[in-house]
Amino acid sequence: xxxxxxxxxxxxxxxxxxxRRELERRRLLxxxxxxxxxxxxxxxxxxxxxxxxLFDHLRPPGALDEDEFLxxxxxxxxxxxxxxxxxxxxxxxxxxxxxxxPYIDARAQACDFSCDAVQCVLACPTGALSHAIATxxxxxxxxARLARPEACLAMQGxxxxxxxxxxDFEGLLRYEDIDRWEPQPVASYPYDLEICDLCVRECPIxxxxxxxxxxxxxxxxxxxxxVHPACVGCGTCEMICxxxxxxxxxxxxFAKEAQA
Amino acid sequence: xxxxLHKLAMMFGAEGRKATPEEETDAxxxxxxxxxxxxxxxxxxxxxEHELEFPLVRHKWRNLRWASIILINAMFIVSFAWDVQLVxxxxxxxxxxxxxxxxxxxxxxxxxxFKELVLNLVIGTxxxxxxxxxxxxRAFCSWACPYHLLAEWAEAIHLFLARRGWVKDHPFHRGLxxxxxxxxxxxxxxxxxxxxxxxxxxxxxxRALIYGPTVAVVWVIFLLGVEIFFSRRFWCRxxxxxxxxxxxxxxxxxxxxxxxxxxxxxxGECRAVCLVPHVLDITKxxxxxxxxxxxxxxxxxxxxCVDVCPQNxxxxxxxGIDKII
Numbered sequence: 001x002x003x004x005x006x007x008x009x010x011x012x013x014x015x016x017x018x019x020r021r022e023l024e025r026r027r028l029l030x031x032x033x034x035x036x037x038x039x040x041x042x043x044x045x046x047x048x049x050x051x052x053x054l055f056d057h058l059r060p061p062g063a064l065d066e067d068e069f070l071x072x073x074x075x076x077x078x079x080x081x082x083x084x085x086x087x088x089x090x091x092x093x094x095x096x097x098x099x100x101x102p103y104i105d106a107r108a109q110a111c112d113f114s115c116d117a118v119q120c121v122l123a124c125p126t127g128a129l130s131h132a133i134a135t136x137x138x139x140x141x142x143x144a145r146l147a148r149p150e151a152c153l154a155m156q157g158x159x160x161x162x163x164x165x166x167x168d169f170e171g172l173l174r175y176e177d178i179d180r181w182e183p184q185p186v187a188s189y190p191y192d193l194e195i196c197d198l199c200v201r202e203c204p205i206x207x208x209x210x211x212x213x214x215x216x217x218x219x220x221x222x223x224x225x226x227v228h229p230a231c232v233g234c235g236t237c238e239m240i241c242x243x244x245x246x247x248x249x250x251x252x253x254f255a256k257e258a259q260a
Numbered sequence: 261x262x263x264x265l266h267k268l269a270m271m272f273g274a275e276g277r278k279a280t281p282e283e284e285t286d287a288x289x290x291x292x293x294x295x296x297x298x299x300x301x302x303x304x305x306x307x308x309e310h311e312l313e314f315p316l317v318r319h320k321w322r323n324l325r326w327a328s329i330i331l332i333n334a335m336f337i338v339s340f341a342w343d344v345q346l347v348x349x350x351x352x353x354x355x356x357x358x359x360x361x362x363x364x365x366x367x368x369x370x371x372x373x374f375k376e377l378v379l380n381l382v383i384g385t386x387x388x389x390x391x392x393x394x395x396x397x398r399a400f401c402s403w404a405c406p407y408h409l410l411a412e413w414a415e416a417i418h419l420f421l422a423r424r425g426w427v428k429d430h431p432f433h434r435g436l437x438x439x440x441x442x443x444x445x446x447x448x449x450x451x452x453x454x455x456x457x458x459x460x461x462x463x464x465x466x467r468a469l470i471y472g473p474t475v476a477v478v479w480v481i482f483l484l485g486v487e488i489f490f491s492r493r494f495w496c497r498x499x500x501x502x503x504x505x506x507x508x509x510x511x512x513x514x515x516x517x518x519x520x521x522x523x524x525x526x527x528g529e530c531r532a533v534c535l536v537p538h539v540l541d542i543t544k545x546x547x548x549x550x551x552x553x554x555x556x557x558x559x560x561x562x563x564x565c566v567d568v569c570p571q572n573x574x575x576x577x578x579x580g581i582d583k584i585i
Contacts, residue, residue, distance in 0.1 A: 032433040032498070039459070039499055040443055042479075046458030047451065071373035071452045074366050074381070075463055076353035077471055081340050090467060093476035097453040100352075100467055125353045125360055126370055127378045 049096035056254050057103035058235060060088050061111060061139040062121040062129035066254065072128035075100030079120035079129060085172040085183050087111045088120060104141070106235025106250055111141070113204045113234065114174040114183045137205060142233030142250040144199075144209060146225055152247040153196035154211055157221030160196035163187055164242045171239055173202060186240065199225050199237035199248050206230070209237060263549045267539070267556035271507050273435025276541030279549035287551045291521055295545070304525045307571070311527065316570045321563025328403045336470050351404070351466035352457070353384060360384035365505040366463070369456060372448040389509045395561065397510010401496065401503050402535070402562035406469060407461045407480070411493055414484040418492050430491045432498040434538065441501040461495065462502060493535055503560075511557040514579045517566065519543060521551045523573035530565035530574060540565060543573070554579065 018026065049055060050070065060079050063069045079102050080088045087109045091098045102120075104111055113136040121129040133139060149155050165171065165186050172183035191198065195211070203209050208231040211223035225237075225248060233250045241248050251259070263283045270276060279288070294300060336354070339346040348355045352366040362384030371377060392400045401408050421427040444456040457463055461480045468477050483495050496503055519542055526545045531537040539556035542548045555574075565574045 028431060028433060031430060032436050035432050035494070035498065036436050036439060036443075039440055040447075042459045043444065043447065043455045046455065047453065050453065067452060068374065071454065072370060072376070072378075073454075074353045074362065074370050075454075075457055075467065076349040077467060078349040078353065078355065080471060081348045090471055090474075092474045093458075093464075093479065097455070097458055099458055099476055100463060123348070123355075125349075125355075125362060125378070125380045125384060126374070127376070127380075128374075 046093075046096035046099065049094065050098065053254065055091070055095050055098060056252055057091070057098075058106055058111075058141050058233065058250055058252060060102050060104060060120045060129055061118045061136070061141060061232075061234075062124070062131070062133045063141070064128060064130055069128050070097050070101060072126050073101045074126050074128070076125065077102070078123040078125065082115070082119040082123045083111075084114045084119075085109055085112060085174075104235060106238045107246055108239070109171045110173075110235035110237075110239035112172075112174050112183070112202075112236045112239075114172070136232065136234070137230070139232035139234065141235070142252045143231050143256070144227045144233065144237050144248055145251050146227070146247060147249045148243070148245070148247040149224070151243045152225065153243065154223040154225060155214070155247075157223070158196060159192075159194045160198065160242055161190075161192045162242075163190055164198055164240050173236070173240070174204070195221055195223055196242065197223070198240045198242060202236050202240045204234060204236055205232055208232065263553075267558075268511060270538050270541070270556055271504070271511075271558035272438045273433065276538050276544075276547065278544075278547045279542075283549045285550045288521060288548055291551050292546055292548075307525050308527045311570045316568070318567040321567050321576075325403055325562060326409065329406060329409045332404045333406050333466070333469055336466065340470050350463065350470050351406070352463050353381070359387065361388050363462075363502065364389055364509060365502040366454070366457060366460075368445065368505065369448040369454040372445055373452050373454050375449075375452075392506060393510050393513050394515065395510075396513040396515040396559070397506045397508070398503055398558065398560040399510070399513075399515065400506045402560040405462055405502075406465045408496065408560075410465065410480070410484060411487055411496055414487045415493055418488045421488070422492075427489050432491065432494065434498060436498045437500065437504050440499055441504050444501055456501060460502070462500075496535060507558050512579075513557075515561060516554040516577055516579050517559055517561060517563075518575050518577040519548065519553055519555055520573045520575070521548045521553075523571040525571055525573075529568045529570070533564040533568050535560055535562060535564075 059069060064072060077090055080090060087104050088102045089105060091101050091103055093099050118133060118136065118139065121131060121133060146152060153160055167187050169187045171186045173186050175184050175189060178184055197211050200209050200211055207228055209225055209227050212226045214220060214222040214224055235250045237248045238246045238250055263279060335347045336350060338344060339348055346357065351363060353362040360380050360383050362381050364385050367381050367385040370381065418427060422429060447455040459479065461483055464476045464480055468474050487494055524543055526543065530543055531540045534540050536558045539559045542553060542555060563576065566576060
């Protein structure tokens, strides 16, 4: 470059003229670089909702801790297919790496252990739903919490008559007195209760929730739903709660941390 | 062997080239020489003119293949919709009559992200690899992948528009797919998430078919839009790591497409319809290394070239068996 004989005039520095073919080639390589960057960027977009924790779901029974769960899940939906009450749904693209990962919306359809054992765990091919559990009592999806005590009917000493969630509610529940192996629509099962104890009555885990009197006065009908450590967070209480929105909800591990 | 390695290298992005004199067999050399004689050149010209006058329209393999894609995906849909438990799950992982199946690419990502080896997944992956190895690795792409079918229809639209000069194909470098394969596997390992599954149209389409539509399908529609208006079959050709994974597992598969140099008149119909035209570079005049040879490992065994070749110079065969018969 410094050789004077190479540069005929100083104002027109020697620039190699590219042939059409070379130009095409250069464009192709640039385009390829662009596509590569675009594809990786698109893939990394999914990281944002996970990092910001834009969603907080109940995961199916046996689910590993959230980060491990997202890593181990192969997004096949076999857990969805075996669930007799179709409590398990697959998340959409707005949840980033949670796309195609199963969750449970307990208010719409809780996991009521209609399958009797943890069928979703048995169906999971990757151990994202860990085979370390075998019974419903070992499940740790979350824990129930009386979130709106002022709305709770039992807290007011009130009873409940009618359909727990209205005639158009699509959720299913195992009513053992009707059929142990055929979950019935909640909308087909009217109640007539002196004191509303739906959350206790329908809880599939014994000793997870009880109604405790609010005072020593025997005439006082008010009762408080009290959650015990046996609670597995299946969400049946949240589904069956007749107040709108539910007085009792399930907190995930993440929700508990957020409250602390 | 060296020639096979060249074909393998082509799957990883290398350019096609002529067989060197050392790679060429004597028979192939003699055949090529004969093909260059004036009377042979004249004869080929006549054949091609006749072909143009009476174009051959065959869709035997395409129809079989479309039936296969639809049948395989319908089995998944029906299994869940009617609860018949034939194939439970989706294309990323499933149980076929109770036997574990897993997509090797998804399983590898889960392994790298989760960093634990799960026996069920290993069994499922090995089963799937063996099954698809028999029919040729990437046969998964053209005989089972639902995105492939959608992309084929998008390709038809692209070609229709391109013939009218309204769109133009913008090719990319095929080496990109290899780079992205490593990038996505590394990302799975480093981030602990199955990053590629977030943009994987195969999983998205498969789940949408079985479990109902999702917003994520918009991404798939976008990809198809890019294929129609910007770059022909760009996802399958330059991006999809699943195709490469299957390509590697089926590199020396029994089911092959065989090329017959003697019958070939080199008019290039096969390369015009092929998803991976570089595997058909051997059909160019002077490129082949032998009078008959199997086309490269990147081939999806879709059979479009078999249907389109008027000379029947390309045919399905099973490695070894064709030599016995």
